[in-house]
Amino acid sequence: MKSILIPVEDHVMMDAVMAAALMLARRFNSYIEGVAVGPDVVEFVAADFALSGVVLDHRTRRDFVDHGRRTFEGFMEGRHVERPRDGEARPSYGWLGDSLVSDSGVGEYGRAFDLIAVGRPGTGPRLPRKSTLEAVLFESGRPVLIAPPEPSSTLGECIAIAWNGTTDTVRSIAFAMPLLERAHDVVILTVPGPALPGPSDEQMARSLRRHGAPARVGVIEAKDESPGAALLATAAALGADLLIKGGYTRSRLRQLIFGKVTSEILAEANLPVLMAH
Structure with missing residues (x-):
């Protein structure tokens, strides 16, 4: 489990997801990569949501990406996780690109990782979306770690x-x-x-x-x-x-x-x- 992908979105369980992934990374000296994820227009139509300018507005989508990156990098830096260095066996992190990626896009990109970490899905406001879990589970061919609302003190003991x-x-x-x-x-x-x-x-x-x-x-x-x-x-x-x-x-x-x-x-x-x- 040398590489872990985290779809980053503005939900209340984001810290719990990153904490679970980091516990694994500390055990296996893994690389953790964050990617900003959000539903695209097609997914909104399929789910029968009301479309708004939020989905189409480039600046708003860019704000989502910037917020996700700050959340992810701030978490890693606050726990003394650093960028990868050649020849060093230790946990490290990185970030993918400057664009908001759809659920299906994350599922496809996840094929390059050993594991994908997401939050336990829910239907309330600011809870992880079930569509993200479905996409990474069925489209990546990789295992998915589903974190609970509260971080665990151990994982895998x-x-x-x-x-x-x-x-x-x-x-x-x-x-x-x-x-x-x-x-x-x-x-x-x-x-x-x-x-x-x-x-x-x-x-x-x-x-x-x-x-x-x-x-x-x-x-x-x-x-x-x-x-x-x-x-x-x-x-x-x-x-x-x-x-x-x-x-x-x-x-x-x-x-x-x-x-x-x-x-x-x-x-x-x-x-x-x-x-x-």
């Missing part, structure tokens, strides 16, 4: 895996191997509900132990909770500071992209979530 047998979960696990190998505890939790054909949780745990990951099987106490709530409650009880989950789907339509468990986690998770599709 105790990792929970939401196991359901899907290929998307396997991809997420494969992308997360550098973290799994360094974790102090890795707990595989089988998501309540119908199981798909494939390896059992114990077989997956054995596979991870061959890589040196301290993997074991845990149990979700579903009780009267929904599967997503039960999974999050169990992860919290374990002290997990990262949840690994597949970004699976039964439909290619955007409005049906996320299954029920995934939607619950995206709405309620208070720990970082790593997903891939």
Whole structure:
């Protein structure tokens, strides 16, 4: 995880996103790059928003970019992260260009990075947009780190895996191997509900132990909770500071992209979530 991309936008969770990315960067001496992101005209029309001069006005778009750059660079400088230097293995940062990039553009550019960090999406004012998460998850081919509203004090020390047998979960696990190998505890939790054909949780745990990951099987106490709530409650009880989950789907339509468990986690998770599709 030597390179991390952060789509920068004016939302209330921006510091939490940058803090999560920086924790990873300190562990792997990664390069972090910021890019100003915002919805373009086509995305506004598709979402049935009222168009305004804000979208089309060049000066306003430039102001968004300048504000994003100041936010990103101020955060990094305030935590003593410097620009890259040849031959030095340490966290560093940079900024991409002077233009506002669309969600789809960030998804495409993200293919050049090992990981993309975004905020947990919401529907209220000044919350991260779900369209940004969808774009980077489905168009980059890279794992996405979804930061919760409040920054965690650790990341990757105790990792929970939401196991359901899907290929998307396997991809997420494969992308997360550098973290799994360094974790102090890795707990595989089988998501309540119908199981798909494939390896059992114990077989997956054995596979991870061959890589040196301290993997074991845990149990979700579903009780009267929904599967997503039960999974999050169990992860919290374990002290997990990262949840690994597949970004699976039964439909290619955007409005049906996320299954029920995934939607619950995206709405309620208070720990970082790593997903891939």
